[in-house]
Amino acid sequence: MDTITVVVPCYNEEDVLKNFYAEITKVASEMQKVKFEIIFIDDGSKDKTLDIIKDYLKLDSRVKYISFSRNFGKEAAIYAGLKAAIGKYVVIIDADLQHPPRLIKDMYYGITQEGYDSVAAYRINRKGENKIRSFFSKIFFKLASKITRLDFRQGEEDYRMMNRKFLEAVLSIKEKNRFAKGIFQWVGFNVKWIGHENVNRVAGESKWSLFKLFTYSIDGIIGFSGIPLIIVSVIGGVLCLIGIVLGILLVIKSLISDANISTSLILIVVSILMGGVQLFIFGILGQYLGKSYLETKQRPLYIVKEEKILDNKEIEIDGEVKVQI
Structure with a gap:
């Protein structure tokens, strides 16, 4: 039975x-x-x-x-x-x-x-x-x-x-x-x-x-899945590329135009953007590291x-x- x-x-x-x-x-x-x-x-x-x-x-x-x-x-x-x-x-x-x-x-x-x-x-x-x-x-x-x-x-x-x-x-x-x-x-x-x-x-x-x-x-x-890590890496790469391109454009504009660009405004925007990206990346990485840490404890x-x-x-x-x- x-x-x-x-x-x-x-x-x-x-x-x-x-x-x-x-x-x-x-x-x-x-x-x-x-x-x-x-x-x-x-x-x-x-x-x-x-x-x-x-x-x-x-x-x-x-x-x-x-x-x-x-x-x-x-x-x-x-x-x-x-x-x-x-x-x-x-x-x-x-x-x-x-x-x-x-x-x-x-x-x-x-x-x-x-x-x-x-x-x-x-x-x-x-x-x-x-x-x-x-x-x-x-x-x-x-x-x-x-x-x-x-x-x-x-x-x-x-x-x-x-x-x-x-x-x-x-x-x-x-x-x-x-x-x-x-x-x-x-x-x-x-x-x-x-x-x-x-x-x-x-x-x-x-x-x-x-x-x-x-x-x-x-x-x-x-x-x-390890795909979240890949997504984070792609996002980070894209944002870095955007930052470089914007920086170049601002330099070119300042050279060919008499308009003044507020340095403090640029710094604030960049700081907020990069700070958010870093927190997001570290948050995801922290999840993986935290799980690895718990596994090694063998509780x-x-x-x-x-x-x-x-x-x-x-x-x-x-x-x-x-x-x-």
């Missing part, structure tokens, strides 16, 4: 866990020929999220959890869940029900019957979402695809199922500054996409502000405060059952 591991990153989700658990167990009951393992990753929640998960653990042997010592972020939670998963197939899903659990059946069919290595979900529209947020999201996916040369899809989510081959490829990437969407695209393999209508949260509030989404997007693009991606998972993992790879301890 196949086993599906469901990885559920959670941060202050006490308001939605009851609804999510009801939905995921409903799907599990409908897929009678498949065993389920549900791993909740408590990402340092400050509400009763962990207490609720522990209550489910007492009632349901399929439930397991990992609790971080503080909030390390969704990327760390995803990595921890994937690393702990024992299922032949693994699915990442949010607890807020914006990822419809019913799609798990279609994902499983896509991998087992149609031969895909991964089946991923995307939103076909953004009904009910903030228009400003929706606009910047569309811009991000377009820019990310062009700059990173990866095939990002509009409305792409972290919600996807993968087989062990795909999973091991994802786990083989050890970088600390992770961007799951980029990693999923980078490893390749055969991927099927399933579209669904936008679904609003059933309760609670989103933990992603526009600022957090912006910084997350910048990190993602920088983490998978762990997360720290587990407590956990309840299986110590011995039975994993089926290419028809052979292997035990990992």
Whole structure:
């Protein structure tokens, strides 16, 4: 019997866990020929999220959890869940029900019957979402695809199922500054996409502000492309060329004309222009240097405060059952 591991990153989700658990167990009951393992990753929640998960653990042997010592972020939670998963197939899903659990059946069919290595979900529209947020999201996916040369899809989510081959490829990437969407695209393999209508949260509030989404997007693009450095170099070269040409023109004008050109005005304009260019360049370079610095520190991606998972993992790879301890 196949086993599906469901990885559920959670941060202050006490308001939605009851609804999510009801939905995921409903799907599990409908897929009678498949065993389920549900791993909740408590990402340092400050509400009763962990207490609720522990209550489910007492009632349901399929439930397991990992609790971080503080909030390390969704990327760390995803990595921890994937690393702990024992299922032949693994699915990442949010607890807020914006990822419809019913799609798990279609994902499983896509991998087992149609031969895909991964089946991923995307939103076909953004009904009910903030228009400003929706606009910047569309811009991000377009820019990310062009700059990173990866095939990002509009409305792409972290919600996807993968087989062990795909999973091991994802786990083989050890970088600390992770961007799951980029990693999923980078490893390749055969991927099927399933579209669904936008679904609003059933309760609670989103933990992603526009600022957090912006910084997350910048990190993602920088983490998978050196093109921003090339763009900066081109801009710097063009501005230097413009400055040289303008300087020559001003000298020629001063020689053939009696008009006086204010030296102080020229200095102010040049100073502002060059100062802005330098700040922009150093800002981009700082992003790269900062990431390199963090990588060299070799800090762990997360720290587990407590956990309840299986110590011995039975994993089926290419028809052979292997035990990992």
